[in-house]
Structure formats: structure tokens, C-alpha cells
Amino acid sequence: MSETRIVDRTDASILIALDDEPLATVTALSEELRFARNTVQARQRRLESDGVLAPPSARLRPEAMGLSLLAFVSIQISQGELDPTVEALSAIPEVLELHAVTGDADLIARVVARDPEDLHRVTRLIVGSYGVMRTSTSLAARELISRRMRPLLERSLE
Numbered sequence: 001m002s003e004t005r006i007v008d009r010t011d012a013s014i015l016i017a018l019d020d021e022p023l024a025t026v027t028a029l030s031e032e033l034r035f036a037r038n039t040v041q042a043r044q045r046r047l048e049s050d051g052v053l054a055p056p057s058a059r060l061r062p063e064a065m066g067l068s069l070l071a072f073v074s075i076q077i078s079q080g081e082l083d084p085t086v087e088a089l090s091a092i093p094e095v096l097e098l099h100a101v102t103g104d105a106d107l108i109a110r111v112v113a114r115d116p117e118d119l120h121r122v123t124r125l126i127v128g129s130y131g132v133m134r135t136s137t138s139l140a141a142r143e144l145i146s147r148r149m150r151p152l153l154e155r156s157l158e
Contacts, residue, residue, distance in 0.1 A: 012157055075134075
């Protein structure tokens, strides 16, 4: 999303309905929500074009591809080398997310792998990437709260 877009009550209602039934048709959504079909269609298109809705691949669980090991890699980079380092790290498919952070590290990456040996391979790719000076890896033992947006959407309807 290039600029901040505020999700209003109508958008939130549509998004909650899509959360319940991701493949719902515009007609089904309009009937369920009691909104005009054109309203639902226009809103859904705008949510997609504005980047509010993630692409379908974002719903895919890495475990379904045999990538059951999740790790968070803290990365320190050379000063002034952010853009080329991000470009280099984006070429590693197992790096699912990359965030600039404050603290001891400059970046934190959410990384998946098949097993510890595969994670070693992935972290070696990260360490060998342009601009990377040092890394520290933490394994996720288990997920306690999955990524979620629904509670925020529901609160916006109050």
C-alpha cells in the first residue's frame, strides 16, 4: 500500500465475510451483507487495487510445502547498504518477510526451512548476501497466536 487507506465499516464487513468464505462471489456477499451488488463489487476491487487484500499466496501455509521449520533471523548490515541488501535478501525464496527494526539488529527476517540442515543452508545464503555483516537466528518453538486481522476488523464495527 503506497499511502494509508482507512478501512471503514462497509469495508470491514466485506473483509470479515471474505475471512469466513474467501471464495464467496460478489452476489453471495451482497446478499449476506445486504449491500448493493455494485457496492460490494466496487469496494472489493478497490480493496484489491489499494493493496488492502493480500494476494492469495499469502494464505498458503509453508508447512503445506514441507517447510515446517520457522526461524527469525536478526541481521546487521553495512551502513548505507539497505537497498542493495534488501534486493539480495529478496532473492532468497525462504525469506518470507523482511522488516527494518530498531535495536541491535537492522533487519529481521521471517524464514522457513524443511529441517535444521536446510535452515543452515538458508542462513548461509543470508550471511553471504551483499551488505550482511552478522546474523543471529532464533527458532520458533511453536506458534501461540497466528497472524490475525479479524479482531481489529470486528472492533472497527463496534
